[in-house]
Amino acid sequence: MKIKFTLNKKKVTAEVESTERLIDLLRNKFQLMGTKEGCSIGECGACTILMDGKAVNSCLVLAEQIEGAEIITIEGIADGEQLHPIQENFIKAGAIQCGFCTPGMVVSSYELLNENPEPNEEEIKEAIAGNLCRCTGYKQIIDAVKISAEQLRDSK
């Protein structure tokens, strides 16, 4: 089946199989390797992307379901080579260890800050509750989101 959708602000088409998942489509056909596959059952959040502005697990979406949808992956959050402030702050705060959870964490944080520019610590924890960091560096990740929130507010 042929589907049309918007991927990182570009209109694209793809030929997909019925059992193909969105994560397979992104990684295999579009070579967008930032989206990671961890658990494959929606528990780890490494495959988090934005579908129509909402964070979802791309391992639990069938490719055919995204007909007409707007998909943003971690590659679409940076502006070309220019990293998004959230990404910059993940680096500055030391919020990256092995890096496997980072794209998912950044995407979840991005949705949070879009919808709630002044989150408190509880709200940050809740927003990234669906993202597991097996290096357990959560403190630095929360710090990075806090700094990003301030910075994005100041820049507005």
Place this chain on the structure above:
Amino acid sequence: MKDFNYIQPDSLSQAGKYLSNRNNDAVILSGGTDLLSLIKENIYTNENVVNLKTIPNLNNIKYKKGEGLTIGALTKISDVAESKIIKEKFTVLAEAAKEIASLQLRNMGTVGGNICQRPRCWYYREDFDCIKKGGGECFAYQGENKYHCIIGGGPCYIVHPSDLAVALTALDAKVKLFFDDSSRIIPIHEFFILPEDDYLFENILRDGEIVTEIIIPDLPDGAKSSYIKIKERETWDFAVVSAAAVISKKGSNIKSGKIAYGGVAPIPWTEEIINKSLKNLNADKNEIEKISKIILADAEPLEKNKYKVILAKNLVKRILTNLVLDA
């Protein structure tokens, strides 16, 4: 993942026609958060997957004073958690929605899918030929049964995993079902069925029947409600035990109330004797203590889940104290 055909109906009527044909060996996809795992694990091997997600007008939340609330079955759980009217008036439902899984899963999962999700029992989910999958026995009964039911069990001992179902039971909701080309509306307590009546399924849905809407009667002004969920992992998890309570007050007395429990039985559980005892109750600390002592009096815990009885009793004490005394 076993190969399947992806079917995309344009209307409810088209979906109904397709699904009601038994030759089609079809399963319904809405949010997909449970279904795709079930397909991946080969628990579901249907030839056809019917996506309902693009059928219009099944994802609205509507409220009319005096009549109540209707929620389309394809409404996302995150929309229920964030709905202003649900937060204000049907607090128990918003709180239950917010307690479900992670943000990503709430952004995908639907209300209809949530009440139709399959149990989390590890024997059902893993490679065991258990009674729910048509095998001969329930391995939990004498096995690892820490998370299994303490009441209503036999011959299968699952607990129902849905948080929304518990809140909807306390709210006396009704479920609208669509089959072929007609609808029927049934009370939620008739929707869920015990394993003694049918151990293969948790509800009365016939092959091809679709949940289309949840209907919740309006609550009197000043009614209060709440949902508390005990999880083993605080971040997010299925309920070990949960409680939903809806209370109407008259002065300092409870005029009427209903409590439902999750994580204790194969269906959302409620006890008429408890709901009756809440009627016109002068709810002070002693009375709440008395009620918490008699809940789940008929519980028959398994070897490793006796702790659930104590949890449930304390949870009811906590929820009533919050709603009535600390108000």
